[in-house]
Amino acid sequence: MLKYLLGAAAAVALSVAPAAAQQKLKVGFIYVGPVGDFGWSYQHDQGRIAIEKALGAQVETSYIENVPEADSARSIEQLARTGHKLIFTTSFGYMEPTLAVAKKYPDVKFEHATGFKRDKNVATYSAKFHEGRYIIGQIAGKMTKSNTIGYVGAFPIPEVVAGINAFFLGAKSVNPNVKIKIVWANTWFDPGKEGDAAKALLDQGADVITQHTDSPAPLQQAAARGKFAFGQASDMSKFAPNNILTSIIDNWSPYYIERTKAVLEGKWASQDSFEGLAKGEVKMGPYVNMPPEVKAMAEATEKAIASGALNPFKCPIVNQDGKEVECKDALTDAQVTSMNFYVQGIDDKLPK
Amino acid sequence: MIELLPLILATVITAATPLVIAALGEHVVERSGVLNLGVEGMMIMGASLGFAGAVVLDNSYLGLAIGALAGMVMAGIFALFALGLATNQVATGLAITIFGLGLAGLIGQPFVGQPRPPIPALVFGLDPIVCLSFVLMVGTAWLLNRTRAGLILRGVGESHGSAHALGLPVLKVRLLAVLFGGLCAGLAGAYLSLIYTRFWSPGMTAGRGWIALALVVFAAGSVWRLVAGAYLFGAILIAQLHAQAGAIGIPSQFLSMLPYLMTIVALVVLSMAGRRGAGAAGSLGQPFVPDR
Secondary structure, X not given: OHHHHHHHHHHHHHHHHHHHHHHOEEEEEEOOOOHHHOOHHHHHHHHHHHHHHHHHHHEEEEEEOOOOHHHOHHHHHHHHHOOOOEEEEOOHHHHHHHHHHHHHOOOOEEEEEOOOOOEOOEEEEEEOHHHHHHXXXXXXXXHOOOOEEEEEXXXXXXXXXXXXXXXXXXXXXXXXXXXXXXXEOOOOOOHHHHHHHHHHHHHOOOOEEEEEOOOOHHHHHHHHOOOEEXXXXXXXXXXXXXXXXXXXXXXXXXXXXXXXXXXXXXOOOOOEEEEOOOOOOEEEOOXXXXXXXXXXXXXXXXXXXXXXXXXXXXXXXXXXXXOEOOOEOEOOHHHHHOOOOOEOOOOOOOOO | OHHXXXXXXXXXXHHHHXXXXXXXXXXXXXXXXXXXXXXXXXXXXXXXXXXXXXXXXXXXXXXXXXXXXXXXXXXXXXXXXXXXXXXXXXXXXXXXXXXXXXXXXXXXXXXXXXXXOOOOOOEOOEXXXXXXXXXHHHHHHHHHHHOHHHHHHHHHHHOHHHHHHOOXXXXXXXXXXXXXXXXXXXXXXXXHHHHXXXXXXXXXXXXXXXXXXXXXXXXXXXXXXXXXXXXXXXXXXXHHHHHHHOOOOOOHHHHHHHHHHHHHXXXXXXXXXXXXXXXXXXXXXXXXXOOO
C-alpha cells in the first residue's frame, strides 16, 4: 500500500514538474566569442543577465559561447530543440543559419543581431553606434593639440564606415582644422596588431586615438604615451583610468527585456529595430580626463541626439567627390546601414 | 619620416620578439627530428597562466617565469604521447593546440579585463625579454653549431636509427629539445600578455604560433635566417600600418597580406636557389621506437 502511495505521489510529481516548467519561458543566446571577451559578447551576456533580473521566475535563460559562424546551425537548432521559445543569435554571420533553423521551428521566435534578412518568426536588431561616435568625435576635436586624430578600424564594412563619418563630422563641427588618419587592422580581435596600429598612428603625430576593434590594446598604447583614447563596446576605464575620455557602451538590456516581455504577453512580431541613445541601446561611459567645458559640450550633444534635436547625419552630407548625397532632413537608416563612402574632408581612400 | 625611424624600429622589435622566441624553440625541436604543431597551444597557455600568475603574485617577472613553465608543461604532455607512446606527431601537436586554446580560456576566465603595470625597459628602451631574445639567438646558434651537444641533437634529428646504433639517447635528447621548445613558446606567450599588450584575453595569440612554425620552415636550418625572417615579417607588418596611416592610397587589404606574401616569395626564392635541400632534419616527424 505504502509502495503504491509513493508511486502515485511520484507520478503526480512527475506530471506536475513539466507543467510548472512549461510556464517558464526559455530564452537562448548564441555568442560568437567568449562571454569573457570584455567587449561584444560580454555586453550581449549582460543583456541576458538583465532579462533574468527583470523577469525573474517567468524566464529561464541559457547561452552557448564561442560558436563559429560557419558551423552555427547545429548550436541554434540545439537551443530550439531543447524548448527555447526565444533565441537571440548575436553575430552577423549567423544570418543564414538562423533563417534555416527558423523555417524548421515555426513556433520558436528568433532575433538576429546586425542582419538584414527577416522572416515571420525572425526579427533583426542593431544599434546606432554612430550616434556615440559623433559625440566622441566632438570630444576628440576639442582635445587634440596636433589636430591629428588616429582611427583604428576593423574592416571597411558599412557599420565601421558610418562610424568613421559620424566621428569625423563630430570632430569637424567643433574644430575645422582637424585631420583624421585611418588604419585598418583587418581583424576584429588581435590585441598585438591593434596595439601596433595605434602605435603607428601615434608615431605619425596623432594625439587622440579611437578604435573600432574589440580589444583595449589601442587605448592602452595611447595611455603608454600619455595620449588620450576611447573605450569600445564596454566601459574600458580600468585599462587606462587616466587616459580614457569616455566609452561607447553597447547596451542590449532594454531591447532584450522588451522582446522577452513581448513573447510572454503574446505580442511578439517580426520587425527590424535600429535604436540608439534615445532608447538607451547605446550608452556613453563617464566623461573623464577632460576640461569641464568639453564635458558639458559632450553631455549637451548626448542629450540633443537622444531627444532627436540633433542627427549626426543631418543634411547636407557631402562625399569626397564634393557631391551632395541624396538626403531629406537626414540620411535614412537604410542609407546609414549601407554606407560605403567617406564624407568630404577625410584625406584617405576607402578600401573597397 | 627620418625622425620616425627609431620609433618604428622599436615597434618592429617588440612585434617580432614573440615570433623570434617561439620560433627559436621550435627550431631546436625540429632539429632534433620532432615536429610539434602545438606551438600556438603552448603559447596561449603561457599567455594565460603567465598573466594569471603575475596578477595573483603581483609580480610580472614571476609571471613571465610561470608562463614559460606552463608552456613547458604543455610540451611535457606532447612528449608523453609523441615520444613516450610514439603517437603521430602531427595529430598530437594539433591536439595540444586545440587543448591549449580551450584550457587557457578556462584558466584565464577570472583574469579577463584586469590591468597590469608595465615592465620597465632594461637598456636603450628595450624590455628585458627583448634583451633575453638576443642572448637566446646567439646561444641557440652557438649550441647547435659549435658544441658537441648540438652535434648530438642534430645527429638524432638527421637519422635516429644511426644515432641509436651509436648509443646516443635519442628519446632523452628529443625530450629535452621538446621541453626547451615549450619553455620558449610559453615565454613568448607570457611576453604577449605581460609586455606586448598588457592584458589577458582569450585567443590573444591570434595565430602567432603558426607564424612561428612557418618561420622555422623559412629558416631552412639556419638560426640567423630564422631571426632575419622574423624581423622581416615584423618590419613589413609595421611598415604596412604606417603606410596606411600615411594614406598612400594602396588598398589596406593588400597591405595586410603583404607580410604573408613576402614570406611566400622568400620561400620560393630560397627553394629556387636550391641550397642544401629543404633544410629539414632527416627524420623530422617520424616517431622513434627504440627496439625497432
